[in-house]
Amino acid sequence: MQQTDHCPEGKVLFSRLTRHVRLRQLQLLLALQQCGSIVQAAAHVHMSQSAATQALAELERVLDMRLFERHARGMRPTLAGQTLTDTVRGVMTELEEAAQTLAAIRMGASAALRLGTIPSAAQAILAQLLTQFYCQHPQVHIDVQEGSSTRLLPQLISGGLDAVFCRQPSLLPEDFVFEALFEDQAVVVASHTHPLVGQRQVRLAQLSGARWVLPSANIAVRDIFERDILSRLPDAQWFPVSTMSLSVLEGLLSQPQAVALLPRSIVADRDPASTNARCVVLDLQADSFQCALPPLGVVCRREAAPQLLKEMLKLWRTAGP
Known part of the structure; x- marks a missing residue:
């Protein structure tokens, strides 16, 4: 047979x-x-x-x-x-990433970590954390992949990543755990030349004539925009663009009356008092809209997280955001 x-x-x-x-x-x-x-x-x-x-x-x-x-x-x-x-x-992407890690080991790296991150977590957590980590572990090779949590979490679960820095997932396999590291909220940003910049306790109604840059679809801040902003500003206008790219946003915000809704984590280092800041956070009244976002944090295996990852997270807990 x-x-x-x-x-x-x-x-x-x-x-x-x-x-x-x-x-x-x-x-x-x-x-x-x-x-x-x-x-x-x-x-x-x-x-x-x-x-x-x-x-x-x-x-x-x-x-x-x-x-x-x-x-x-x-x-x-x-x-x-x-x-x-x-x-x-x-398969080819994973082979290419493995080759990069092997090259780093051949050039002297003592160990490697494979991390995934969404843009908000990269800005609010990893940018600071990696600087602190490398002061103590200069020979560790870290491969950072940026993308959406829907793309990165399956890679983590299948073993292609050691951890993913993202917002709290609604559902995780029982072998994985989420640790919150950064409390986040949605904020309205504008160019530093916008007439409302510098004003205290701006009411949402004062943005009735604004033109919005839409947040990217299928992310938490877009839900807030559609649920809370549009319901209170039924005549709102927006650009035919949806993005979370700061470089794209800063260009669009230079247009008259342009504003955008973003996670504070992305614009945390934008100082309203700085004349060099191309986009700054408006001081809206606290009850203008429901602004809380799911916290940013890290997802990893509950019992088998790499020791280097544990040391990295210990730095964050010690120093804080």
Whole structure:
């Protein structure tokens, strides 16, 4: 009886992949999915067009599936091709990150930490914490990935990261724990030239003529904007842009009557008294809107957090925000 008669199809394909597929073929798949041209993909991975065509054909023979199909403007992945490239992209990214860590160890790093962070936590926690940590551990290599918690937390759970600095998740596996490190709130910011900058106890109604830069979708501060700001300012206007990038925000806030709702953690170092500050926090009345945000903190394994991470967090608890 043949192996395929009694072995699940997935195991058969996995066995073929591990025995016959080369990393260069996987690189080719990613390049081809990105540019849609075998000529451009071959050049990107330093292969001739004929070698790239042969490599793709060999991979399709191994899997006995079509991975790409031709169309009027080039090539596009089939369902099987898209499924494989989605997985390959993650594998290649992890290999690249591992190579960076190995390079740091070869150059003298004594240990490594892999951290994920959302932008707010990077600004409010890691920027300060890493400076303190390196004073005591100058030979530790730290790889920091910035992104959304929805992307970073699965990497932590699968073992690709040692910790994620983010807002308190609504749900975590029981093997993981969240520790709050920074209490946060939503604040209204404007250019230092805005007429309300410097005024005390600004009422939300005074922003009725303002034009808002929208917070990015699917984050806590956007919920506050839609729930509390828009309900009290039904005639509010906004730019056709949603962002949490300070460089983009600072440019838009230079427009007349422009304001934005941001986490205080992102703009914590913006001093209203400074003439060099391009955006500053307005002094709104405390009851203007419900401004509390979920705290920023760190998610890690409950029982198996790396010792270096424990030492890093001890620094934070000692020095405080």
